[in-house]
Amino acid sequence: MAQKPSIPKGTRDFSPVEMVKRNYIFDTVRKVFQKYGYLPIETPAMENLSTLMGKYGEEGDKLLFKILNSGDFLSKADSNALDEKASNRVMNQISEKGLRYDLTVPFARYVVQHQNDITFPFKRYQIQPVWRADRPQKGRYREFFQCDVDVVGSNSLLNEVELIQVVEEVYNLLNINVALKINNRKILSGIAEIIGASDQIVDITVAIDKLDKIGLEKVNEELAAKGLSEQAINMIQPVILLSGTNSEKLASLKGTLASSEIGLKGIAELEKVFAYCEHLNLKLEVELDLTLARGLNYYTGAIFEVKAKDVAIGSITGGGRYDDLTGIFGLKDVSGVGISFGADRIYDVMNQLELFPLNDGVRTKVLFVNFGGEDELYATTAIKRIREVGINAEFFPDETKIQKQMNYANKKNIPFVVLTGEKERAEGEYTLKNMLSGEQLHLSIEKLIETLKD
């Protein structure tokens, strides 16, 4: 047992059964992304730490996987820092690369680096794994796949609306019941502004994000613990407890935020997005949720989150608008908006609800039993013709007992088996066995292909 190999905590192997299902998800989102004009890119698994650090907040920095420098890295490190066991100082000297934490920041880096080759607005999608060093738990892995779609170089709210359409179409195709929650960072900023706590917007959003989980009282306690005055906490109560339809909520907010220019701008943005969605007659449930904050500190406008309605697993898609992400890398005034589909959580949801269709396209339809000798060529020739018409076929590579070969077909769920021994070869025919019914037919090659086609 001790010698048994293993994989790192929070990572997983994907066997054929799982990969067929995973690819179904990837193929579906890819198809939708392309339909809306997004094109694929890929970026390296590792980035320079300077690219990654400081983009995800303090918490995010801790969750970055760092890669040790090559060679005798310790001899180049500051011996004082080593003696003092000052992890942070030592880390800077022995590691300059890290595994990417998401796809958005590497994308911003990509946009800046390739700005002269890119035509804006630039619409791209990216389906790759990301890594986070937090403790695995339900629906949380250390290595997982994100499917990102982003548009950069356009301020238009049409992009927000389009992404909502993408969400609707993807989950419609996958047959998952979802609700999209939307908020706007500008409204949150407005709220912080009117209570005179603009610098504490992150604390405030993090706290009110927990309303569902811990309840109003605890949220208020947390706000107080963060140093908000009683008066300030009182002022935001109506905001936290806002209810009604989206337009009712917005109307009420307009009153509360009347004196905040930025707050009103956020409201106007949401109004337009809602209006367009209504016009397009989207079936997707889109709900304004002021408790939706999201920790990432680079969002500046819309914030999205999608939850599966039938499974409790946290959000399965998230995103938002970021006005100045490329600014950190030296390219000003490029606004972007994007969302990320969490493939692994979507998989978990679909698996739990048994939503995966039988995927016949990836299954072998017919197995030829190997009789060896001259029969091998006879079979190989027939298999070539069967494959030419697009039917998945395989030939058992070794001449072993038929029992074993039949069993192989059985285990792989192959619906048809062809027997081509001396008898068949002499008659120029093929014995086709239906593995479900057990029925056997003697057929010419033409009839065989015809039968396998339907």
Next chain:
RNA sequence: GUGAUUGUAGCUCAGUUGGUUAGAGCGCUAGAUUGUGGUUCUAGAGGUCGCCGGUUCGAGACCGGUCUUUCACCCCA
């Protein structure tokens, strides 16, 4: 990072207050069946009880550490 929790055959799990040679079901291999799988019958293989250390005459069981699993918190897809 904090607090719990799990680990015995390939898989799912039994294993009494510490006591001889650690079991079951499923799966696997072989045979019954030399051109027929999925059913049935028979036989067989497969374990350093996660790892390291400690207590004891004696540890799968008790203690410490470590890794792993699962879950909550923080945070997040």
